[in-house]
Amino acid sequence: MSENNDVMIQIDHVTKSYGSTKALDDFSLQLSTGKIIGLLGPNGSGKTTLMKILAGLIHDYCGSVTIDGHTIDPYTKSIVAYLSDEPYFPKWMKIRDGIRLYHDFYTDFDVEKCMHLIKQMELDPNMSIKSMSKGMNEKFLLALCMARNALVYILDEPIGGVDPAAREEIMETILSNYNPNGLMVISTHLVKDIERIFDEVVLIKQGSVVLHRNAEELREERNQSIDDLFVEVFRHDAFN
Amino acid sequence: MFEFNKNEPLWQQIILDIQTKIASGYYTTGTQIESVRELASIYGVNPNTIVKSLSVLEDKGILKTERGIGKFVDMDEAAIEEMKIELASRLIQNVVKQCKAMGVDQILFDAIAKKEYMHE
Structure with a gap:
């Protein structure tokens, strides 16, 4: 595997406001192919807004965003698989209904792979959404997302609501389905549990990038884990 | 994991x-x-x-x-043996340094090392 520095995502001077609050404030970032990126920041730092822009769900922003050389359009939507941090299926649905929906909706969706992941995560296609715990729902949504043969995966808090044992399972799933020719962006505020899978970390605070570095270089330079660094950078915010 | x-x-x-x-x-x-x-x-x-x-x-x-x-x-086997010694030496160096600092002499060190080795 060689180092590949092709730019996959290019974000230049993006600002997105909700009323008088700026969720993203002159935000710029360049991400290259073949990496797993940790997007780290406390709640309300702009992670979800950024990911929704990349997924093509928010359009009214200023600045420029391109993925694989295209501004956000049907092409970018076709190569981006997005895992939302909020459930989006109606409660009456069963797992198999969700799978059917994805199958109809995405041409790159691999039903067999999805069934395999569902089984691996000890879920059952006949389970209904309303009978499932938060953790089970998250695993289900991850299976749907990872079963797409996408180039870019955008995962918003994939381990947010699950217990530590399930976190390992989710990390396994992410690692074994990672496409080395693509790009994976994972947001989290639970840095400790997942930092070992990141190539690069992007720390964001109040809508701007504080730091964008190679994770191993940071550990080597500072003799501390990314989690310790995260706590150091954001400690003051926690008490505000 | x-x-x-x-x-x-x-x-x-x-x-x-x-x-x-x-x-x-x-x-x-x-x-x-x-x-x-x-x-x-x-x-x-x-x-x-x-x-x-x-x-x-x-x-x-x-x-x-x-x-x-x-x-x-x-x-080959010889190189593996050499590497084993090098890895073990690296681990022991720190322990030796700390033991020396608290005045453990070589005889006592050997005795403790032997006891702990048997115990492990």
Whole structure:
């Protein structure tokens, strides 16, 4: 595997406001192919807004965003698989209904792979959404997302609501389905549990990038884990 | 999943673990080690981290690549023995330093080391 520095995502001077609050404030970032990126920041730092822009769900922003050389359009939507941090299926649905929906909706969706992941995560296609715990729902949504043969995966808090044992399972799933020719962006505020899978970390605070570095270089330079660094950078915010 | 010491680069810890596996005989001379993807899954890390560890091990002459097949342990028994001694020495150096600092002489050190070795 060689180092590949092709730019996959290019974000230049993006600002997105909700009323008088700026969720993203002159935000710029360049991400290259073949990496797993940790997007780290406390709640309300702009992670979800950024990911929704990349997924093509928010359009009214200023600045420029391109993925694989295209501004956000049907092409970018076709190569981006997005895992939302909020459930989006109606409660009456069963797992198999969700799978059917994805199958109809995405041409790159691999039903067999999805069934395999569902089984691996000890879920059952006949389970209904309303009978499932938060953790089970998250695993289900991850299976749907990872079963797409996408180039870019955008995962918003994939381990947010699950217990530590399930976190390992989710990390396994992410690692074994990672496409080395693509790009994976994972947001989290639970840095400790997942930092070992990141190539690069992007720390964001109040809508701007504080730091964008190679994770191993940071550990080597500072003799501390990314989690310790995260706590150091954001400690003051926690008490505000 | 593999337990990392959180303050050290992961690639260095993986190198040490693979070296330890060779020293202990888990991997023997000529053994093919797992693929990058499998190792990434075993250690629960990014494949690029594994690539880095393996390339350092290759530079050190510990592994070699057979094109299109995979990576193999490229050390004979004598070299493995030498590496074992080097790894163990590195571990003991710190302990010796600390013991010396608290006035443990060589005879006492040997006695303690022997007792702990039997106990373990």
